[in-house]
Amino acid sequence: MNTPVQPDGTLSPTLGPEQPEQPEQPMVRFAGVTKRYGELTVLDGLDLDVQEGEKVAIIGPSGSGKSTLLRALMTLEEIDEGVIEVDGEPLTHMPDASGRLVRANTRHLRRVRGNVGMVFQSFNLFPHMSVRQNVMEAPVQVLGLAKSEARERAEELLAMVGLEDKLEHFPAQLSGGQQQRVAIARALAMRPKVMLFDEVTSALDPELCGEVLNVIRRLGEAHNLTMLMVTHQMGFAREFADRVCFFHQGRIHEQGTPDELFNQPREDRTREFLSAVNEAS
Amino acid sequence: MNFFDWPFALEILPRLLDASLATLGIALAGFAIAVVLGLFLAIGRRSRQRWLSWPITGLIEFIRSTPLLIQVYFLFYVLPNYGLQLSALQAGIIGIALHYACYTAEVYRAGLDAVPRAQWEAVTALNMRPWTAYRDVILPQALRPVLPALGNYLISILKDTPVLSAITVVEIMQRAKNIGSESFRYLEPITLVGLFFLILSLGLAWCVRRLENRMEPAR
Numbered sequence: 371m372n373t374p375v376q377p378d379g380t381l382s383p384t385l386g387p388e389q390p391e392q393p394e395q396p397m398v399r400f401a402g403v404t405k406r407y408g409e410l411t412v413l414d415g416l417d418l419d420v421q422e423g424e425k426v427a428i429i430g431p432s433g434s435g436k437s438t439l440l441r442a443l444m445t446l447e448e449i450d451e452g453v454i455e456v457d458g459e460p461l462t463h464m465p466d467a468s469g470r471l472v473r474a475n476t477r478h479l480r481r482v483r484g485n486v487g488m489v490f491q492s493f494n495l496f497p498h499m500s501v502r503q504n505v506m507e508a509p510v511q512v513l514g515l516a517k518s519e520a521r522e523r524a525e526e527l528l529a530m531v532g533l534e535d536k537l538e539h540f541p542a543q544l545s546g547g548q549q550q551r552v553a554i555a556r557a558l559a560m561r562p563k564v565m566l567f568d569e570v571t572s573a574l575d576p577e578l579c580g581e582v583l584n585v586i587r588r589l590g591e592a593h594n595l596t597m598l599m600v601t602h603q604m605g606f607a608r609e610f611a612d613r614v615c616f617f618h619q620g621r622i623h624e625q626g627t628p629d630e631l632f633n634q635p636r637e638d639r640t641r642e643f644l645s646a647v648n649e650a651s
Numbered sequence: 652m653n654f655f656d657w658p659f660a661l662e663i664l665p666r667l668l669d670a671s672l673a674t675l676g677i678a679l680a681g682f683a684i685a686v687v688l689g690l691f692l693a694i695g696r697r698s699r700q701r702w703l704s705w706p707i708t709g710l711i712e713f714i715r716s717t718p719l720l721i722q723v724y725f726l727f728y729v730l731p732n733y734g735l736q737l738s739a740l741q742a743g744i745i746g747i748a749l750h751y752a753c754y755t756a757e758v759y760r761a762g763l764d765a766v767p768r769a770q771w772e773a774v775t776a777l778n779m780r781p782w783t784a785y786r787d788v789i790l791p792q793a794l795r796p797v798l799p800a801l802g803n804y805l806i807s808i809l810k811d812t813p814v815l816s817a818i819t820v821v822e823i824m825q826r827a828k829n830i831g832s833e834s835f836r837y838l839e840p841i842t843l844v845g846l847f848f849l850i851l852s853l854g855l856a857w858c859v860r861r862l863e864n865r866m867e868p869a870r
Contacts, residue, residue, distance in 0.1 A: 446772050484778050494773035498791045507787060508777035560777060 430617030689755030802859030
């Protein structure tokens with residue numbers, strides 16, 4: 371299946387042709403999204419629809435724009451062209467009185483962004499807070515949860531990631547794998563509809579990757595969470611994802627089920643990349 | 652040669668002690684305002700809103716580039732022409748507070764710059780408001796490393812309070828000069844003033860160190 375490429379990548383509320391095989395509104399939609407750093411085009415008129423509950427793995431050579439895609443969806447990068455929608459609503463844009471899309475104000479941005487959670491390569495825990503505080507902070511301050519309720523939620527999630535005995539520890543006292551599991555619990559505590567995983571095992575020693583991937587695997591099985599994952603772990607992508615996108619030069623060069631993409635890649639670039647990865651491992 | 656007159660020194664000691672309390676009070680009050688105001692200036696300077704960041708940057712550079720003495724003169728002798736009458740003590744405290752707020756703002760800026768960008772990305776991903784992010788996440792990490800620098804400014808402020816004698820604030824230096832002009836003896840009052848500053852500075856330095864130690868995270 372090929373994503374329809376919009377010829378003009380302009381800002382327009384008509385978001386590409388209808389896709390009869392997916393009649394429902396996607397949970398995440400990139401339409402003609404372009405991001406440039408000076409001369410360099412990192413996202414090049416990208417189109418991508420992700421359905422609710424779908425697990426999408428994004429693979430590709432470094433510098434191909436994979437992480438930028440997630441970061442744009444988390445509003446950590448501003449996009450230059452196109453529209454990103456989350457759960458049917460434009461993220462960085464909003465309709466004005468006449469229905470035209472204009473730049474979103476802070477309120478709109480915060481409301482739509484609340485649907486998305488992210489886990490980073492470098493964990494980014496708050497070093498001055500205990501594990502429990504790390505997970506409680508945003509639910510209390512952002513969602514306005516009572517402390518007792520936030521505490522309960524934090525302990526529940528930390529138990530789910532297997533860290534119920536580390537509640538009072540500080541991040542520096544934990545291994546990388548443990549820190550990353552706290553970061554997952556912290557993101558989940560905000561009850562996002564979409565979770566983004568940005569190379570979450572890349573900073574970990576190989577023997578610690580498993581514990582993190584297991585948590586993500588369980589998460590995928592237990593919840594109807596929409597997940598986008600940038601990863602170098604081809605084995606995990608193959609087993610976990612519903613769909614794998616191969617990213618090259620700011621676009622999705624090829625995509626399909628793990629079986630299609632890994633076993634019968636159609637594009638030369640994809641084959642080259644996969645064989646390079648196989649040689650390396 | 653005029654040797655140190657101990658009975659005279661003892662006689663003027665209570666008056667100097669009294670004035671040293673004024674010095675300490677002015678320094679603490681000025682510092683208290685400066686550390687709070689400086690923080691707001693630092694955060695305002697980092698704002699992406701240029702209508703906010705540019706005037707603050709200008710103010711900081713202006714105040715840091717002009718002498719404290721001229722600033723307190725301005726507050727005390729010029730502002731009344733425009734209908735703002737400040738007492739010498741008010742003008743002195745405000746002058747010191749403003750002056751040092753601009754210095755502490757630069758200290759805070761260094762501390763804020765040292766907090767990794769990734770922490771900002773984490774608070775964005777958790778949808779936190781900027782104010783909450785500053786209060787709960789960014790400032791606690793930014794402040795600890797800059798506490799010693801802030802403490803040094805408390806001691807600088809203390810040592811700058813004699814400037815206020817120029818606008819008739821009766822702090823310790825003004826009192827010593829008065830004693831000198833009454834008795835024609837300057838050796839004892841000025842020596843004592845030096846000693847007082849030494850003791851006060853060492854005392855404050857000790858307090859700052861204690862505070863730093865208490866702020867060490869429990870790990």
